Amino acid sequence: MHRLLERRWTISAIVRRLxxxxxxxxRFRDTDLDELLASACERRPNGVMDPSKANVSARFAEAQGQVSGTRLFLEIRARGYRGSRQVVRKHLTALRAGTTEPVRADIPSPxxxxxxxxxxREALTESQEERLLQFRLTCPGITRACDLARVFADLVRHRRGHLLLKRIRQAEQDTPKPMTGFARFLRQDLDAVTAGLTLPWSSGAVEGHxxxxxxxxxxxxxxxxxxxxxxRIITQP
Structure with a gap:
């Protein structure tokens, strides 16, 4: 790039070329080459630790800063970290000094x-089951909603319509508002919903046509x- 600049190439031409x-x-044009090399050497070790920074920040907050670098190194190495122990200690020192911001864990969408x-449950991977367990422990509302959702899903999969009214009563007691509204909605057409969860026939074929x-x-x-x-309708297979 510097050779192109010496030939008086414009920035637009260099952008297209490189x-x-x-x-x-x-930045490369206005910054001294030695400074660029020094900053690159300083940033390179931290890149190895980027995937593990969220776990380190969570453990740091959980222990209120009273956690050793060696223990953190062993924990994140078991999760796939491939960097050195010195990088972990350096990041931990920066967290304690307040010179770096803690990295929040990636929060999945609703x-x-x-x-x-x-x-x-058998369709979930180990990591998905672990993440879901973390959210269940953090939020009691999610725990209750998860239990009830799996109960209703079991009714649908195994056609246990005779248990529907009992499950509706459970959903109406001490549950998040969306679950309560869902249970009341089922009561409005209880006979039809019970038949759909009991009988082997459905309107699925008609809806498909x-x-x-x-x-x-x-x-x-x-x-x-x-x-x-x-x-088109007549000739469609």
């Missing part, structure tokens, strides 16, 4: 947590005549 960001080119709750007809209808809406729609 596929770099404009800020990177300006949709992801819901998917963990609704899946059977309706969707098969509506899909091409939406595809040609405003673009073609009803004759083309009729042909």
């Amino acid at each position: 596929n770099l960001d404009r800020k990177t080119v300006r 949709r992801k947590i819901t998917s963990w709750i609704m899946r059977p 309706v969707n098969r007809v509506r899909t091409p209808d939406r595809a040609v809406y405003g673009r073609a005549s009803s004759g083309l729609l009729q042909v």
